[in-house]
Amino acid sequence: MQGGVRKRGKRWYYYFDVGTIGGKRKKIERVGGDTKAEALKALRKAITKYEYGYVEPENMTVEKYFVDWLENFIKANRKINTYNRYKSIINNSITPNIGGIKLSNLKPIHIENLLLEEKKKGLSGSTLQNIYVVMNSALNRAVKLQILYNNPCQHVERPKREKFVASTLTIDEFHQILNSLNEDKYNDYIFSFILKIVLETGLRRGELAGLEWENIDLDNNILTIKNNLVYSHGKVYLDTPKTEEGERTLYFSDTIKQLFKKHKEIQDKNKEKYGQYYIKNIFNNRECDFIITWENGKYLHPSYYTKRFNRILKKLDLNEKVRFHDLRHTNASFLLSLGVDFKTIQERLGHSDINTTLNIYSHVSMEMQKEAVNKLNKTLLGGKSVAK
CATH class of the missing domain: 3.30.160 (Double Stranded RNA Binding Domain)
Incomplete structure (x- = not known):
């Protein structure tokens, strides 16, 4: 040319x-x-x-582009809770700061100033990184669509998340919680059942809430994760697991098998008891045969798991920083302390990247290293110390 x-x-x-x-x-x-x-x-x-086919958009603002990206790309290709989370970030952080700027005039300084302004509000590093990730993803797509020549986020330092240290329960604390529940009362019984399942399997709240009887193979002690019952922006949805790795198959113990069998009997009796008034759970135009239900058959709201767990911790004066989700971390920490390898734990938890597993449980890994070094020391030196 x-x-x-x-x-x-x-x-x-x-x-x-x-x-x-x-x-x-x-x-x-x-x-x-x-x-x-x-x-x-x-x-x-x-x-x-x-x-390269770049076409400069005429009069397209950042707000107009991001809304179009959200409604026409994210909504069609991502899960509903991801869509709602992105929408909140766009409405609360991106549009107020840079929404009026022409997309073709967007520069790294605008993005850097946005992050600085949001940081002044006291937002955490994790939240700032989420804002950056949304902007970077949207602008990368603008480059692919050839309405931007390059992505200005590439020239802005990505905010750093605070180092996450998983909160966990001890075995004694877990038994203290179980002992506080009266299983003669259905509300206590079902929550005790939930806690026992989660501690062994490490299921996420939504994965357990969406578990159906067809997902359980009692002959082979296997459960398959195919559903995720989520609460987002005032509505409960039945979706698939958050990642491809989330769709997984887990082996469970004979102890858990007996719990499932007992619960099936209890649920069948409740169906007879309530008859035509036993509630049917309809999601995605089909009736779902959920395992975790109230006595009348209705599913347990995903928020209930968290609220009930928090109330129990407060009543027992236990560490209130531990969340229901941290039962997953408790499960993983126990497995690590028993010598189970990280790859197995990654697969059981449904992490898409083993680095996620390694980063979350690095503190447990250090304890394992100490134990390994002590064993090595005893082997090499016959238990004798090199110190004089």
Whole structure:
């Protein structure tokens, strides 16, 4: 593609020929800068943009683009809770700070200032990183669609998350919680059942809430995770697990098998007791045969798991920083302390990346290292100390 620069008045212009359009030769000419060098640089950049099919959006603001990305791409390709989370970030952080800027004029300084302003509100590093991730993802797609030449997020330092240290329960604390429940009362019984299942399997709240009887193989002690019952923006949805790795198969003990069998008997008796008034749970246009239900058959709201667990901790004066979700971490920590390898734990928890597992449980890993070194020391030195 041919082009050049020339001086007109006090400024330098670049131009290049784009061929014949509609039977006429077409030439593009723009201001390139105050010097010949600036104009030549602008010429090279303009030709590259044109050859790669870049089309500069006319009057498209950041807000308009992000809303379009959210409604037409994210909503169709991501889970509903992801859509709602992204929508909240766009409405609360992105639009108020840079929504009025033309997308073609968006620069790294705008993104950096946005993150600084949000940081002034006291937002955590994790929250700031989430904002950055949403912007980066949206702008990467703009580049793919050739409405942006490059992604300004690439020139902004990604905020760092605070190091996460998992909170866990001790075995004694867990038994203290179980002992506080009166299993003669259905509400206490079902929560005791939930706690025992989660501590062995490490299931997420939504995975357990969405578990159906067809997902359980009692002959082979296997359960399959296919559902995720989630609460997002005032509504409960039945979705698939959050990642492909979340769809997994887990082995459970004979102890848990007996719990499932007992619970099936109790649930069947409740169906007879309530008869036509036994509630049917309809999601995605089908009746779901949930394992975890109230006595009348209705599913347990995902928020209940968290609220009930918090009330128990407060009543027993236990560590209130431990969340229901931390029962997963308790499960993993117990497995690690028993010598189970990280890969097995990753697969059981449904982590898509083993680094997630390694990072969360690094504190347990250090204890394992200490034990390994002590064993090695005893082997190499016959239990004798090298110190004098």
